[in-house]
Amino acid sequence: MIYQFEISRTKHGDRTSRLQRIRWETADESATVASALTGMNADPDLRDENGEAVGHIFWECSCLQKKCGACAMRINGVPRLACDTPLSSLGKKPIRLEPLKKFPVIADLMTDRQIMFDNLREMKIWLDRECSQTEDRDGVAFEASRCLQCGCCLEVCPNFLPGGSFTGTAACVPASRIIAEMESPAQTELGCLYRKRIYEGCGKSLSCRNICPAGIDIDKLLVHSNATAVWNKSVHSPGKMLH
Amino acid sequence: MDTINIIGAGLAGLSAAVTLAENGVSSRLISSQPSERSQSVLAEGGINAALDLMGEQDSPALHFEDTMKGGVYLADPEAVRNLTENAPRIVRKLAALGVPFQTENGQMIQRYFGGQKKRRTAYAKTGTGKMLMTALTDYARKFEADGLIHRLHHHDFVKADIRDGILRGVYVRDRYTEETALHSGPAIACAGGLNGFFPGRTTGTTQNTGHVQAVLFSQGVRMANLEFIQYHPTTFGISGKRCLVSEAARGEGGRLCVLRGGEKWYFMEELYPELGNLMPRDVVSREMYRVVRRPDCGDQVFLDMTALDPSVWRTKLSDLREECMHYLRIDPASALLPVEPGIHYFMGGIDVDARHRTSLPGLYAAGECACQYHGANRLGGNSMLGAVFGGETAARDLLDGGFDGGCLSLSTGCLSPTSVSLSTGCLSPISAEKLSSFLCSALGILRTEEGIRQSLEGVGEMLRDEALTEDFRARLLLGEAMLRSASARRESRGAHTREDYPERDDRAFRKTTLAECRDGSVTISFRDLP
Ligand SMILES: Cc1cc2nc3c(=O)[nH]c(=O)nc-3n(C[C@H](O)[C@H](O)[C@H](O)COP(=O)(O)OP(=O)(O)OC[C@H]3O[C@@H](n4cnc5c(N)ncnc54)[C@H](O)[C@@H]3O)c2cc1C
Ligand code: SF4
Ligand code: SF4
Numbered sequence A: 001m002i003y004q005f006e007i008s009r010t011k012h013g014d015r016t017s018r019l020q021r022i023r024w025e026t027a028d029e030s031a032t033v034a035s036a037l038t039g040m041n042a043d044p045d046l047r048d049e050n051g052e053a054v055g056h057i058f059w060e061c062s063c064l065q066k067k068c069g070a071c072a073m074r075i076n077g078v079p080r081l082a083c084d085t086p087l088s089s090l091g092k093k094p095i096r097l098e099p100l101k102k103f104p105v106i107a108d109l110m111t112d113r114q115i116m117f118d119n120l121r122e123m124k125i126w127l128d129r130e131c132s133q134t135e136d137r138d139g140v141a142f143e144a145s146r147c148l149q150c151g152c153c154l155e156v157c158p159n160f161l162p163g164g165s166f167t168g169t170a171a172c173v174p175a176s177r178i179i180a181e182m183e184s185p186a187q188t189e190l191g192c193l194y195r196k197r198i199y200e201g202c203g204k205s206l207s208c209r210n211i212c213p214a215g216i217d218i219d220k221l222l223v224h225s226n227a228t229a230v231w232n233k234s235v236h237s238p239g240k241m242l243h
Numbered sequence B: 001m002d003t004i005n006i007i008g009a010g011l012a013g014l015s016a017a018v019t020l021a022e023n024g025v026s027s028r029l030i031s032s033q034p035s036e037r038s039q040s041v042l043a044e045g046g047i048n049a050a051l052d053l054m055g056e057q058d059s060p061a062l063h064f065e066d067t068m069k070g071g072v073y074l075a076d077p078e079a080v081r082n083l084t085e086n087a088p089r090i091v092r093k094l095a096a097l098g099v100p101f102q103t104e105n106g107q108m109i110q111r112y113f114g115g116q117k118k119r120r121t122a123y124a125k126t127g128t129g130k131m132l133m134t135a136l137t138d139y140a141r142k143f144e145a146d147g148l149i150h151r152l153h154h155h156d157f158v159k160a161d162i163r164d165g166i167l168r169g170v171y172v173r174d175r176y177t178e179e180t181a182l183h184s185g186p187a188i189a190c191a192g193g194l195n196g197f198f199p200g201r202t203t204g205t206t207q208n209t210g211h212v213q214a215v216l217f218s219q220g221v222r223m224a225n226l227e228f229i230q231y232h233p234t235t236f237g238i239s240g241k242r243c244l245v246s247e248a249a250r251g252e253g254g255r256l257c258v259l260r261g262g263e264k265w266y267f268m269e270e271l272y273p274e275l276g277n278l279m280p281r282d283v284v285s286r287e288m289y290r291v292v293r294r295p296d297c298g299d300q301v302f303l304d305m306t307a308l309d310p311s312v313w314r315t316k317l318s319d320l321r322e323e324c325m326h327y328l329r330i331d332p333a334s335a336l337l338p339v340e341p342g343i344h345y346f347m348g349g350i351d352v353d354a355r356h357r358t359s360l361p362g363l364y365a366a367g368e369c370a371c372q373y374h375g376a377n378r379l380g381g382n383s384m385l386g387a388v389f390g391g392e393t394a395a396r397d398l399l400d401g402g403f404d405g406g407c408l409s410l411s412t413g414c415l416s417p418t419s420v421s422l423s424t425g426c427l428s429p430i431s432a433e434k435l436s437s438f439l440c441s442a443l444g445i446l447r448t449e450e451g452i453r454q455s456l457e458g459v460g461e462m463l464r465d466e467a468l469t470e471d472f473r474a475r476l477l478l479g480e481a482m483l484r485s486a487s488a489r490r491e492s493r494g495a496h497t498r499e500d501y502p503e504r505d506d507r508a509f510r511k512t513t514l515a516e517c518r519d520g521s522v523t524i525s526f527r528d529l530p
């Protein structure tokens, strides 16, 4: 199969980008955008449609099985994981690959998502004392622990701006794990930050709901966190002690 | 105390960093990508500890015995003793950090895993690694805010600064700015397995290139047991890699079969009545390799999970089922799953003692990049444990004034980060593929002297290329060391099966294989177990 790509190219330290059109062929029917990028980078003689050498295309990957969030990028305008996007699902038109737009571009498809990690730190997302719950009653801790920090939800969120106070779903999900494991989160610093930097900033436009590549049940987490950290309600009785 | 350089932010690196921070010592947590993207997040089935929650009279002594036996008595007994005795404490600590381990009626439960007769594996569905990583990353974040852990994500290790036979610091390159800096102080290598030597052929991540091990080896750091490469019995190919079907599938009742005369033959159960499908991985992979080559059997092994209770699918294996449906479009609850052995884990690596010190004063190693705990074959669930405990042990040794204080007392504060120009570490995929094909053809499930010799010739040829970069030469030398280790071990043990030496030879080879590189040439020797 032959695929046409339009790939956004930016050099290290450069502000401008350009789209490069590249033709790429594969016999692998299950090839993904990640396999295409790996394949292109493995071909030192690859040329674009103007005959210009393509050179190394910068992008990030790690697990290649949608479990690490490294490869998030805009594929035909939609933020997705390159390793979880089969080429065969993308139709006949040229496949456009661009870096996520909410984050500074380092080179080509590689962006600096440091703001996400800074937000988690500023939000003080950690347990302050030993967790006393053994039972993850409604699976909240499991679900909230699954976040990849990929940034897709922030990319589509109309209210998230880097440098702004609102930290979006990417902070809300991990915060929910800690909130679920606290006894009365509303009174804590995290509870306060949750109200200010998540609850009050969310416009409930729901754009983030179907974009999460990990399929995290964001509504379930929100219901829990809002109930305890905003409305000061108990959603479940404390679990039994471990030992 | 100096700031400690930790290379790698998976389970081992995080564990080292938080142990230092708990004791007020600061560290640089250097990694190519953030913790969220490390291979540790992929770990599925669970972590072992003799907590004895299932009323089976389990004990650390039994965990020790199983680990030694599973590793065919090649692991360092003192180190394994420490590991298994500390395991219950470690899993309790992880629970206290909020890891949502599986429970039943409010109590934590454990599952069966390969090579162990007791239910000893604590787990969270088949996402245990991700759960552990989230809890530890959150815990580390508190110390980041306190200024005790300095994260340098998007930084690659370049090489060690070694002077007068002591590690004085590490050169590190920022992927974003492409600048290289020297950070002084001792280091703990926690850089994961040698996946990069087998691109596209392992269950692990592309990030673990093996660059750290290769460069350190070429700089004179000793390696051990490089010939022991684990083939996990149940994997399937997806675009660009092997995808794992966790051993938990068999721990929860999955059975391996092959078609013989049109009937399903559960060969493992017939050949090994006691542990059956849950024999250690080396044994299962070898039997799978053999059974598909029998004239009376089909050429595909299947995992049969069709008889599992629906509640098991719902509560314990839901994510595994989703993965099979997603990639193979097969529902394992109702159909057989085709599986093959695939490269999964590297038992060998940087040579360390029970305190995780390497042959280079000032350098420690922990996690999958070190040779510790697993001998000739690793038991499932022991590597996350080994990574957490190894990182902690290395940190403790530094805290206790390791290397007789020699390294720590060397104040190298004057060596502030400086910009230096060093080779970029960019690897030509074509050469990497060529090296990989030589390694794969010689270091499969069954090995022969002839196969190893041919590959050694191929690698030798590549080494004669004058235009080699320093980095690639280091890779080739480590590749050569893997092959030479396999050639020198003229016996069959654990993951190393020689067709020409099918017997185990304890007298000659119940020893650690050592590989060293001096002036560009590789030597292999054997050391008695401690
Ligand atoms: C699919 C799968 C399932 C598994 N399931 C289990 C299980 O159920 N139970 C179990 O016990 N084990 C399991 N394992 C094994 C286990 O996950 C790993 O052995 C363990 O997590 C290794 O941890 P680590 O800290 O040593 O390395 P990793 O988590 O691999 O971390 C390595 C770190 O080193 C960094 N790094 C690498 N190279 C460089 C460089 N050049 N410069 C800077 N940084 C670098 C990386 O960025 C990363 O942060 C599984 C493995 C896989 C692949
Ligand atoms: S609901 Fe809308 S505003 Fe709120 S986090 Fe999601 S996308 Fe952003
Ligand atoms: S919530 Fe989902 S989309 Fe957002 S960062 Fe986490 S994994 Fe990515």
Ligand code: FES
Pocket: A060, A061, A062, A063, A064, A065, A066, A067, A068, A069, A070, A071, A072, A081, A082, A083, A084
């Ligand atoms: S490479 Fe890990 S999510 Fe794509």
